[in-house]
Amino acid sequence: MTxxxxxxxxxxxxxxxxxxxxxxxxxxxLTLIGVGFGILIAFPVTLLIHRRRRLIGPVxxxxxxxxxxxxxxxxxxxxxxxxxxxxxxxxxxxxxxxLILIRNGLAGLDGVAPEIVEAATGxxxxxxxxxxxxxxxxxxxxxIAGIRIATVTTIGLVAVTALIGQGGLGxxxxxxxxxxxxxxxxxxxxxLSVLLAVLADRGLVLAERxxxxxxxxxSGEG
Amino acid sequence: MDFLAEVAAWFTDPASWSGRDAISARVxxxxxxxxxxxxxxxxxxxxxxxxxxxxxxxxxxxxxxxxVGRAVPSVGILGLALPITLQLGWGIxxxxxxxxxxxxxxxxxxxxxxxxIRDVEPELVEAARGMGMREAQVLRRLExxxxxxxxxxxxxxxSIQVIATATLGAILSTGGLGRYIVDGFARQDYPRMFGGAxxxxxxxxxxxxxxxxxxxxxxxxxxxxxxxxxxxxxxxxAV
Amino acid sequence: xxxxxxxxxxxxSGSVVAFEHVTKRYGNGPPAVTDLSLEIRAxxxxxxxxxxxxxKTTTMKMVNRLVEPTSGRVTIDGADVASLPAVDLRxxxxxxxxxxxxFPHLTVxxxxxxxxxxxxxxxxxxxxxxxxxxxxxxxDPGAYRSRYPAALSGGERQRVGVARAMAADPSVLLMDEPFxxxxxxxxxxxxxxxxxxxxxxxxTIVFVTHDVDExxxxxxxxxxxxxxxxxxxxxxxxxxxxxxxxxxVEHFVGADxxxxxxxxxxxxxxxxxxxxxVVVGESFAAARQRLPDGTMWALVIDAQxxxxxxxxxxxxxxxxxxxxxxxxxGSTLLQPESTLRDAxxxxxxxxxxxxxxxxxxDAVLGVISVAAISRTLQDGAGSxxx
Numbered sequence: 079m080t081x082x083x084x085x086x087x088x089x090x091x092x093x094x095x096x097x098x099x100x101x102x103x104x105x106x107x108l109t110l111i112g113v114g115f116g117i118l119i120a121f122p123v124t125l126l127i128h129r130r131r132r133l134i135g136p137v138x139x140x141x142x143x144x145x146x147x148x149x150x151x152x153x154x155x156x157x158x159x160x161x162x163x164x165x166x167x168x169x170x171x172x173x174x175x176x177l178i179l180i181r182n183g184l185a186g187l188d189g190v191a192p193e194i195v196e197a198a199t200g201x202x203x204x205x206x207x208x209x210x211x212x213x214x215x216x217x218x219x220x221x222i223a224g225i226r227i228a229t230v231t232t233i234g235l236v237a238v239t240a241l242i243g244q245g246g247l248g249x250x251x252x253x254x255x256x257x258x259x260x261x262x263x264x265x266x267x268x269x270l271s272v273l274l275a276v277l278a279d280r281g282l283v284l285a286e287r288x289x290x291x292x293x294x295x296x297s298g299e300g
Numbered sequence: 301m302d303f304l305a306e307v308a309a310w311f312t313d314p315a316s317w318s319g320r321d322a323i324s325a326r327v328x329x330x331x332x333x334x335x336x337x338x339x340x341x342x343x344x345x346x347x348x349x350x351x352x353x354x355x356x357x358x359x360x361x362x363x364x365x366x367x368v369g370r371a372v373p374s375v376g377i378l379g380l381a382l383p384i385t386l387q388l389g390w391g392i393x394x395x396x397x398x399x400x401x402x403x404x405x406x407x408x409x410x411x412x413x414x415x416x417i418r419d420v421e422p423e424l425v426e427a428a429r430g431m432g433m434r435e436a437q438v439l440r441r442l443e444x445x446x447x448x449x450x451x452x453x454x455x456x457x458x459s460i461q462v463i464a465t466a467t468l469g470a471i472l473s474t475g476g477l478g479r480y481i482v483d484g485f486a487r488q489d490y491p492r493m494f495g496g497a498x499x500x501x502x503x504x505x506x507x508x509x510x511x512x513x514x515x516x517x518x519x520x521x522x523x524x525x526x527x528x529x530x531x532x533x534x535x536x537x538a539v
Numbered sequence: 540x541x542x543x544x545x546x547x548x549x550x551x552s553g554s555v556v557a558f559e560h561v562t563k564r565y566g567n568g569p570p571a572v573t574d575l576s577l578e579i580r581a582x583x584x585x586x587x588x589x590x591x592x593x594x595k596t597t598t599m600k601m602v603n604r605l606v607e608p609t610s611g612r613v614t615i616d617g618a619d620v621a622s623l624p625a626v627d628l629r630x631x632x633x634x635x636x637x638x639x640x641x642f643p644h645l646t647v648x649x650x651x652x653x654x655x656x657x658x659x660x661x662x663x664x665x666x667x668x669x670x671x672x673x674x675x676x677x678x679d680p681g682a683y684r685s686r687y688p689a690a691l692s693g694g695e696r697q698r699v700g701v702a703r704a705m706a707a708d709p710s711v712l713l714m715d716e717p718f719x720x721x722x723x724x725x726x727x728x729x730x731x732x733x734x735x736x737x738x739x740x741x742x743t744i745v746f747v748t749h750d751v752d753e754x755x756x757x758x759x760x761x762x763x764x765x766x767x768x769x770x771x772x773x774x775x776x777x778x779x780x781x782x783x784x785x786x787x788v789e790h791f792v793g794a795d796x797x798x799x800x801x802x803x804x805x806x807x808x809x810x811x812x813x814x815x816x817v818v819v820g821e822s823f824a825a826a827r828q829r830l831p832d833g834t835m836w837a838l839v840i841d842a843q844x845x846x847x848x849x850x851x852x853x854x855x856x857x858x859x860x861x862x863x864x865x866x867x868x869g870s871t872l873l874q875p876e877s878t879l880r881d882a883x884x885x886x887x888x889x890x891x892x893x894x895x896x897x898x899x900x901d902a903v904l905g906v907i908s909v910a911a912i913s914r915t916l917q918d919g920a921g922s923x924x925x
Contacts, residue, residue: 150482151504155497241485
């Protein structure tokens with residue numbers, strides 16, 4: 079970096095709006111795939127361990143291990159097997175979301191008051207009906223809290239996938255920003271990433287509110 | 301299977317254990333980077349978190365910091381540390397990495413320290429004050445022991461973050477085990493890359509196990525089941 | 540309770556529920572329910588009552604198979620409940636629990652509609668039924684239909700719970716301390732309203748409570764269970780109180796057995812005494828003429844025969860007219876439907892130990908005294924149990 083050059087170059091941002099928009103879009107897609115598959119895997123696993131409690135320890139243990147291994151190491155371990163590409167990146171991203179999604183899913187289901195579950199059983203719901211009509215709707219707030227955290231975390235991690243050739247804002251931060259000593263790109267990349275995270279989080283909060291109309295009721299004497 | 305043999309070969313090759321790129325050297329660098337920044341982060345974040353948890357002041361700021369910390373990609377922090385250290389004349393390589401790692405270690409420790417202290421039952425605190433304990437004593441003898449498991453959980457989270465980002469420090473030309481992965485990838489030397497990844501993974505899991513044991517040891521026999529991590533409720537982003 | 544035996548009862552819409560040598564054991568421990576055999580007649584309320592650990596709730600749950608018997612069988616209208624799939628069985632039985640268990644994410648209408656929906660009823664039929672039931676339990680459908688449980692008071696929730704249990708018109712209702720979670724005043728109202736409902740619908744009800752007084756008030760027959768689910772006595776409340784079958788029953792019902800029997804009788808069952816009355820506006824002289832010798836007090840009433848208070852005989856000396864301000868209030872006002880027990884409680888805390896009985900327009904019908912109630916106590920108690 080040359081001495082005397084301005085730290086932040088707005089003109090570069092303006093010149094490269096197209097590229098930035100494209101990278102942001104890539105970032106969003108990578109995130110959606112990661113969180114999407116994370117939910118797809120976590121959902122049945124949660125239902126399974128909710129029913130067979132003995133599996134809770136092992137499943138959370140495995141998820142915890144996947145969570146603890148740094149993403150770069152995961153790439154290093156996967157590339158010889160799955161090559162360099164989207165699949166490797168997504169496997170790493172998905173494995174991070176599992177711990178939080180499963181933990182929150184389980185907590186949400188376990189958090190439904192026992193007398194409600196008993197009433198549902200006593201009234202003649204089958205197990206599946208009880209799950210779909212009573213337990214899952216009531217577990218929504220905790221489940222969505224988990225999705226929020228998983229989404230925000232994933233948005234942060236997508237940046238690292240730039241190291242193995244994926245795009246997204248990581249490309250802006252690392253390839254343009256760090257490797258070429260260009261602070262403006264770093265700032266813009268980070269800024270956009272944070273913006274995405276905030277938008278995703280707020281969006282999910284709104285979704286939760288839309289899905290739980292009963293949560294705003296409370297006005298009785300209890 | 302051939303591939304694994306190559307990996308094993310890399311580990312056993314004496315050349316891998318000598319010179320600047322030696323396994324022992326890299327592991328040492330990684331441990332040093334992680335350890336120093338974790339300690340530095342603790343030194344800053346722990347007193348801060350304890351203070352805020354005890355006095356309940358600036359709690360909103362704490363939550364905001366933690367939330368933002370979760371949203372900013374660690375790569376971004378690394379990247380931002382670089383121009384800062386350059387401006388300050390500290391150079392590239394280790395200084396920005398240490399700076400970034402320290403900054404990253406702060407949010408989980410502050411948050412957990414704050415929540416751990418805050419959640420000590422107020423009646424207990426009142427009783428302690430009523431018995432004549434000074435504020436510092438209340439903190440040290442009552443709140444801290446009770447909050448210890450949660451605080452340790454925060455340090456555990458910070459440790460994972462730090463170890464992971466120290467790996468990424470390779471992109472700033474720092475040392476550490478990330479070098480094997482990044483260099484291996486660049487040169488298509490996959491056994492080296494895989495070996496480095498294995499080492500990082502071992503380091504991370506060892507940290508997890510050690511902290512898990514520490515948490516268990518830290519819980520006084522009198523306290524019943526305390527969650528081993530901060531329960532992730534809907535904190536999310538509070539922007 | 541005595542009324543229902545006198546007036547022609549509407550046809551029962553309930554089933555006969557029978558326990559045949561039912562035993563329930565958990566693991567190797569002592570049994571929770573021991574060789575229980577009893578038959579609940581159609582349209583009756585059978586109250587299961589007993590101390591903690593007597594297996595009353597376990598017994599009730601064996602009817603809808605939330606608990607399965609270790610041996611013996613439970614039948615409804617002669618058919619073993621085990622012969623149906625549990626889910627189908629439960630949709631035909633109403634189930635009310637103490638904490639109500641309303642689904643917080645459904646509106647009141649949706650809550651009530653749960654079982655009909657499970658049974659596949661058509662929407663129009665469901666809507667109509669929900670309206671009907673909400674009115675039945677005293678909640679205005681227009682106002683309550685779209686509310687969520689969180690916005691309801693405790694008493695309102697209990698009512699919705701009862702409506703929900705009756706939605707599919709089951710022939711058997713299971714109620715586990717259904718009114719336990721509200722305060723005593725509300726509980727009494729809910730009990731009274733439920734009894735009125737039952738008088739119309741005559742379902743077969745298995746009702747669990749730990750409160751002997753509630754049992755006496757609600758039951759057609761009471762089954763007293765001892766720890767381990769041993770049946771101590773199964774009788775109507777009247778016979779239970781008059782002739783307890785064992786020291787355990789006697790002790791459980793309470794030493795105030797005689798007093799409890801007062802709950803079975805009503806004010807209108809007693810002969811009312813005629814008080815001496817003076818009307819507002821009457822002259823003292825006229826009043827004095829009507830007073831029998833030795834009368835200490837007279838009841839002041841207005842033109843509509845409503846009681847205003849008491850006036851002492853010696854205050855009627857000399858000239859003057861009876862005025863409302865001269866009346867000293869202090870008597871409890873009682874209605875003919877009030878139980879003797881409630882009457883006695885009210886009278887004992889008032890300053891005048893005479894209760895004035897009034898009709899629905901508040902006009903005086905007569906008075907009763909604590910002494911008269913005591914006499915009923917002694918007559919009713921009869922000879923000590925063998």
